[in-house]
Amino acid sequence: MIAGDELDQLLGCDEEGRRRWLDRRQPAPPEANWWLQLLLLIDERWEHRVAERREWARLEIWLLGQAGRRSALGRAEVAERTAYFVARMRDAGTAASALPSADAVVRACLDAIPVALDRVAVPADPRSLRSLELDEMRDSRCAKNLLNAAERHRAHVEDPDLADRLRAWLAIKPGLV
Structure with a gap:
């Protein structure tokens, strides 16, 4: 389970920090359900934090790309x-x-x-x-x-x-x- 404060931390990271965050937390081998849960949690944040929507949107798009690159989700x-x-x-x-x-x-x-x-x-x-x-x-x-x-x-x-x-x-x- 990913805690809300961890998502806030992820949102505040630069790209390299985000990669390290994923490296520490993603299961090995990559599990689609873990990624789908992460994306769902980002969606919820986007819904409820209107002032930060642009940042959450950028994060979700970046995460989708990472899910593909890390072979967690198919092309x-x-x-x-x-x-x-x-x-x-x-x-x-x-x-x-x-x-x-x-x-x-x-x-x-x-x-x-x-x-x-x-x-x-x-x-x-x-x-x-x-x-x-x-x-x-x-x-x-x-x-x-x-x-x-x-x-x-x-x-x-x-x-x-x-x-x-x-x-x-x-x-x-x-x-x-």
Whole structure:
């Protein structure tokens, strides 16, 4: 269990201090549930400490990146969680300077899709799901989940090539598993 005063300490640390804090506390091997609990506790702090929201938002985004780098959470999960978190922060009025750009968020989501656009399973008929391999269904579902998260940032994407790439994926999203 992580105590509230430890979170306050983490918030006040510089990046190197945060790394040391994680090195001392994270279980070995990395456990997804420990990381998810930490992120949940940060979310609670963000909800109740309005004056520090910007700092808590930056900390959560940093922690999501660390969870990916430390192999506690997979690439797709980090991208999806980051996309939803950034959208929530933007909707709550968090300054754009405290958040990753929509381009960075959407690119991370699209790059985390485990299959190419022209290779993803898109069954023409939902009754044909039985004809798909389990991995095909998983990849299609992962793509759909990541697209649901990325789509929340569509209006803020500035890179035209990235916007085209997102549009192409969104065109097939209704057919994904």
